[in-house]
Amino acid sequence: MSGQPTKFLVPLLLPISWLFAGLVAIRRALYQHGFYKQETLPVPVIVVGNVMVGGVGKTPITMALVNHLKAQGLRVGVLSRGYGRKTSSTLAVSPSSQSQNVGDEPLLIARSCQVPVFVGNSRVDAGRALLSLYPDVQVLVCDDGLQHWPLARDLELCVFDERGVGNGHLLPAGPLREAWPRKALRHATSGQEVPCLVLRTAGIAGPHEFAVQRHLADFAVQANGAKRSLSSWWDTPVQALAGIAKPEKFFAMLREQGLNVTHSQALPDHADLQNLHIDTAQGDVLCTEKDAVKLWAHHPQAWAVPLQTTLPTELLAAIDFHLAAAQHAKLSSPHGHQTA
Structure with missing residues (x-):
């Protein structure tokens, strides 16, 4: 599913698309300027997400990233909304969980990566629950949630496929959830711009994009x-x-x-x-x-x-660099997270 209407419908849908774009921009600005509270967790948070509707291959990238971080000796936890589950509470995901309760992708991550995984409509609540039960976790990876503004993040990975940005319009006139290119977020605590690395799972990668092999x-x-x-x-x-x-x-x-x-x-x-x-x-x-x-x-x-x-070496090096900077900032803060 492309999420993109026929060219004949686009002009009719553009007014709704402009309204949607305005609402997205206002909501994001309210978080950025402190009118809505953006919660900061005591460990670095990496969000793997997308601005396109439909699947672009986020979960396999999340799993590859988790395995890379584990190979670096880091203790990793994963957060997800658990799309498609029949529950709404914050839940721990184990390899024996039922997919209808936690979602198929979180269950796959828990079984394949063997790391703590929590699902929750609020990624903040899920993150706090995970860290409460696994206080030695050093970094959290959020599978999806690029537009989940309540959760402050230290690094974003934005994933595209062969569609690129489609016709460039937001829903419903186009396939975008928010405008692209997007203005960089600022971290809720440091005020610094949150790095956003762009990945492409199919098609030709641009000059500032990382090509993911699958x-x-x-x-x-x-x-x-x-x-x-x-x-x-x-x-x-x-x-x-x-x-x-x-x-x-x-x-x-x-x-x-x-x-x-x-x-x-x-x-x-x-x-x-x-x-x-x-x-x-x-x-x-x-x-x-x-x-x-x-x-x-x-x-x-x-x-x-x-x-x-397979995540390219250049991408992994960039992730490691930004993660090290985020870890240093967390440990330097008054509420720095102590690991075992």
């Missing part, structure tokens, strides 16, 4: 941990399903790996898979990891194919 792994896994090479299916028809923003991309990537996908089910993003019917006569089922955290409860025989995301 490809399917050459293997698939089952709920019991069994692992199988994709090449073992080359001579066998398989079926595929995907409940992600762009399911056809997943199917295309499977075919690029040489698989004969004879049947595919393109489901809505974050689709509830509890009552999904699967005809095993169509062949083995291949799905994304995001689908697997929901599907395995009812179809443990399904095979999940991991999406491997």
Whole structure:
């Protein structure tokens, strides 16, 4: 879904788009100038988000970032709203959580990255709850939430895909949630501009953007941990399903790996898979990891194919630089966070 209307509708929708833009700008200004309180947590916060509607690949980037920070010896926690969950309270996410309670993406992060994950409509409340239970956490990564102004952040990663900024208009005349390019935020405590690094998961990266490489792994896994090479299916028809923003991309990537996908089910993003019917006569089922955290409860025989995301060295160096500066600022403040 592009989130962009046909060119004939754009002129009709522009007045609503201008009104929306004004409301977004006013709300942001109210936080920036202190009329609404922006809460600062005692550890650095990195927000991975987007200004485009629809999926752009934030969660795989969040997971790659968390794994990088862990490799640096840092203790990491993750915050999320838990989009699509049927609960509204602030909750801890464990590998055994139910996706309908915490959301499919937070559950995937908890299982894959093995770090503390909390969901909450208020990222501030989720962050405080996480730090209360895990006081040794040194950095928080927020999966989505670029427009969640109540939470002060120390670094932003803004993700784009091949659509770029579309027609450049805000909703509903275009696909943008806020104007781009955007004026830099100022940190609630220091008053310094919050760095915003721009990532692109598809298409051609611009001169000030970081190109993120993504490809399917050459293997698939089952709920019991069994692992199988994709090449073992080359001579066998398989079926595929995907409940992600762009399911056809997943199917295309499977075919690029040489698989004969004879049947595919393109489901809505974050689709509830509890009552999904699967005809095993169509062949083995291949799905994304995001689908697997929901599907395995009812179809443990399904095979999940991991999406491997590689963050460029230059991006990781920039993240490390800004994070070190944020950690120094936090420790220098009167309320600096002490770690074990």
